Amino acid sequence: xxxxxxxxxxxxxxxxxxILGVEFPAKTTVKAGSAATYxxxxxxxxxxxxxxxxxxxxxxxTPNISIRVRVKNYVFRGCANKYGDFSIKLNKKYPxxxxxxxxxxxxxxxxxxxxxxxxxxSVTEPQVNEVSTTDQVITGISRSPQVKAVINGAASYSxxxxxxxxxxxxxxxxxxxxxxxxxxxxxxxxxxxxTQIIVIEKQVVLEAPxxxxxxxxxxxxxxxxxxxxxxxxxxxxxxxxxxxDQNGHFTVYLDHKYTRDTVIYAHVTNGNVNSAVTEAVVxxxxxxxxxxxxxxxxxxxxGITEPYSKMTVRIGNRVYTxxxxxxxxxxxELGQTYQAGQNVTVKSKExxxxxxxxxxxxxxxxxxxxxxxxxxxxxxxxxxxxxxxVIVTLGGKMYQGFANRAGDYDIPINPNDAVTGAIVYxxxxxxxxxxxxxxxxxxxxxx
Numbered sequence: 001x002x003x004x005x006x007x008x009x010x011x012x013x014x015x016x017x018x019i020l021g022v023e024f025p026a027k028t029t030v031k032a033g034s035a036a037t038y039x040x041x042x043x044x045x046x047x048x049x050x051x052x053x054x055x056x057x058x059x060x061x062t063p064n065i066s067i068r069v070r071v072k073n074y075v076f077r078g079c080a081n082k083y084g085d086f087s088i089k090l091n092k093k094y095p096x097x098x099x100x101x102x103x104x105x106x107x108x109x110x111x112x113x114x115x116x117x118x119x120x121x122s123v124t125e126p127q128v129n130e131v132s133t134t135d136q137v138i139t140g141i142s143r144s145p146q147v148k149a150v151i152n153g154a155a156s157y158s159x160x161x162x163x164x165x166x167x168x169x170x171x172x173x174x175x176x177x178x179x180x181x182x183x184x185x186x187x188x189x190x191x192x193x194x195t196q197i198i199v200i201e202k203q204v205v206l207e208a209p210x211x212x213x214x215x216x217x218x219x220x221x222x223x224x225x226x227x228x229x230x231x232x233x234x235x236x237x238x239x240x241x242x243x244x245d246q247n248g249h250f251t252v253y254l255d256h257k258y259t260r261d262t263v264i265y266a267h268v269t270n271g272n273v274n275s276a277v278t279e280a281v282v283x284x285x286x287x288x289x290x291x292x293x294x295x296x297x298x299x300x301x302x303g304i305t306e307p308y309s310k311m312t313v314r315i316g317n318r319v320y321t322x323x324x325x326x327x328x329x330x331x332x333e334l335g336q337t338y339q340a341g342q343n344v345t346v347k348s349k350e351x352x353x354x355x356x357x358x359x360x361x362x363x364x365x366x367x368x369x370x371x372x373x374x375x376x377x378x379x380x381x382x383x384x385x386x387x388x389x390v391i392v393t394l395g396g397k398m399y400q401g402f403a404n405r406a407g408d409y410d411i412p413i414n415p416n417d418a419v420t421g422a423i424v425y426x427x428x429x430x431x432x433x434x435x436x437x438x439x440x441x442x443x444x445x446x447x
Contacts, residue, residue, distance in 0.1 A: 043084055045104050047115045052096050054117075060084045061104040061111075070101040080104070096189065116189070123192035126167075126185045132202035133177055138169040144185035144192070151181050177201045206275035209250070209266050216260050217285030221252040225275070229268040235282070236262045244268070258282045260353075287357040288328065289348045295366040296340045296385060296430070301332045305348040305357070312347040315363075324348070340365040340385060341431030365430035367438040368409070375442060377418040381410040382438075385430035393425040393437075394418070403428070418442055 047059040057069050057076075063084045069076040071094060080086040094100075096119040103112045126142035138149050142160045149156045149169045160167035169183075182194035209225035214235075221240075225231060227248045233240045235258055244250045262282040268275045291303040301313055301320075307328045313320040315338055324330040330348075338344075340363050347358045368384040384390050384403040392399040395417035403409040420443040427437040 042104060042109075042111050045102065045111050045113050047100075047102050047113055050094075050100055050115055050117050051120045052117055053093060053120050055090050055093060056087050057090065057100060057102060058085070058087045059102065061086055065104045065106060068103045068105060070103070071098065119188070119190055121187075121190060123185050123187045123190045125192045125195045126183050128181075128183045128195045128197050131175075131181060131197055131199050133174055133199060134202040135199075136171050136174055138171065138181065138183065140167055140183065140195075141165040142167055142185045144187045146186040148184045148186055148191075149181055150184070150194075151175065151179060175199045204270070204273050206268055206270065206273055208276040208278045209268050211264060211266055211278055211280045213283060214258075214264060214280060215283050215285035216257060218282075219254045219257055221254065221264070223250055223266070224248050225250060225268045229270055231266060231268050233264065233266040235264045260284050284353065284355060287348075287350070287355060289346070289357040289359055291344075291346050291359055291361050293364055293436075294344055294361060295364050295435070297337055297366040298363075299334045299337060301334065301344065301346065303330055303346070304328050305330060306350045308351050309348040310351065312349075314345040314347075315342060338363050339431060340433045340435075362433060364433055365428050365435040367436045368403075368426050368428045370424065370426050370438050370440045373418060373424060373440060373442045375418055375420055376415045377413070377442075378415045379410050379412045380424060380426065381408070382426065383407050384409055384428040388428040388430040390426065390428050395422060 043062040045059065045061045047057065050057055061067060061080045061084055063080055063082050065080050067078045067080055067086045067088055069088045071090065074091060076088050076090060078086060078088040094117050096117055098117040100115050100117065101112055102115070103110050123144055126140050126144070126147050128138060128140040131138055143165050145159065147158050147160060147167050147169065156169050156171060158167045158169040177199055179199040181197050181199065183197070184194050185192040206226055206229065209223050209231060211221060211223040214221050221233065225244050225248050227244055227246045229244045231242045231244060231250045231252065233242070233252050235254070238255070240252045240254070242250045242252045260282055264280040264282065265277050267277045287306065289303070289305045291301065294301055305311070305324050305328050307324060307326050309324040309328070311322040311324060311330050311332055313332045318335070320332050320334060322330055322332040342363045344361050344363060345358065346361065347356060349356045365385050365388060368382050368390055370380065370382040373380055380392050384407050386403060386405050386407045388403045390401055390403055390409045390411060392411045392413065394413055397414065397417065399411050399413050401409060401411040422442045424440045424442065425437040426440070428435045
């Protein structure tokens with residue numbers, strides 16, 4: 001009878017303890033002379049990060065409480081120590097992303113939490129370019145598949161180019177000076193440490209203008225600069241201004257041509273900021289070298305070039321020299337005549353700057369001579385180059401024949417065409433080069 005009452009009393013006490021939340025630990029060690037500590041409620045369960053190289057799950061829980069770890073179909077057990085620390089051994093290492101459940105439990109109550117196995121691989125912070133108060137994008141380089149920018153708690157994302165790693169994060173607005181931006185690289189569940197940048201005040205820097213080549217023949221100056229700017233240009237002692245268009249092109253119209261080596265200074269301005277100065281000089285325009293026609297009976301070569309230029313004439317292996325006059329005219333005497341079709345190289349070297357110009361011309365056959373043509377003449381005769389083809393044009397008709405070895409020719413014509421006042425044109429082709437025509441009026445003495 002007393003045993004029944006004792007059992008009933010123990011049941012009532014046990015039930016009351018449960019209602020009051022009194023803990024009954026799975027294992028309690030009590031040293032001699034000390035008292036065990038019991039907890040009526042759970043202490044918060046905390047799980048340390050588990051990586052793909054760990055063989056244990058660690059953390060803190062209620063002191064002396066039982067711990068159960070579930071990984072897939074496996075269950076691992078252990079207890080927290082008197083400080084609440086626990087370390088439960090696993091059967092192997094688990095890959096990134098594996099779910100792990102940890103439970104602290106006692107009779108009729110428990111607390112569970114989950115964690116995910118993390119990779120031990122690291123993610124490199126992104127490289128981020130400077131951001132100014134006028135920028136609406138963040139640019140940089142990252143080898144991770146995704147980047148994230150955080151500004152005032154708001155996040156924006158982008159996906160770097162897989163080949164170059166370059167990325168652009170659109171912000172949709174500008175930010176004031178001093179705004180803090182944190183940019184993270186993301187690779188799966190891994191996030192890098194942030195790269196932090198501060199928005200800076202935009203410093204306006206105007207590039208110096210580019211000036212296209214200006215020569216002694218030009219009356220305009222063109223170039224390139226930033227769009228919608230004022231170009232200020234000084235050439236010699238004269239000041240000019242012009243505006244760039246929306247593409248940055250500009251044209252300055254000059255009052256007159258300027259001499260060689262006149263200095264040009266140019267810069268651009270937006271009204272507040274000036275660019276660096278570009279310096280240039282007027283260059284020599286087209287180099288003047290003209291050579292008059294040379295025929296196979298000429299013993300002199302003439303033409304025009306720059307004043308006092310040194311002249312060199314080469315025909316085959318023969319070289320002749322001379323000097324142009326103060327007006328640029330030159331006349332180079334030859335030691336002999338040369339056959340039609342030969343090349344003549346004429347070189348002029350300007351004395352002040354050493355600039356050279358070269359032209360190659362050919363020797364033409366001289367126009368044939370024409371003997372006096374009588375009214376009703378049956379032929380036209382004269383002298384041309386030896387064996388040359390001679391062509392006569394009279395009254396809309398063409399007659400031709402060859403000169404002999406001595407150069408004499410006699411070309412039969414229709415005598416009815418040889419009337420007073422009729423014009424006769426005679427030319428020759430020697431060494432495949434055609435001469436100019438000689439012109440004779442019938443009834444007049446041939447010159």
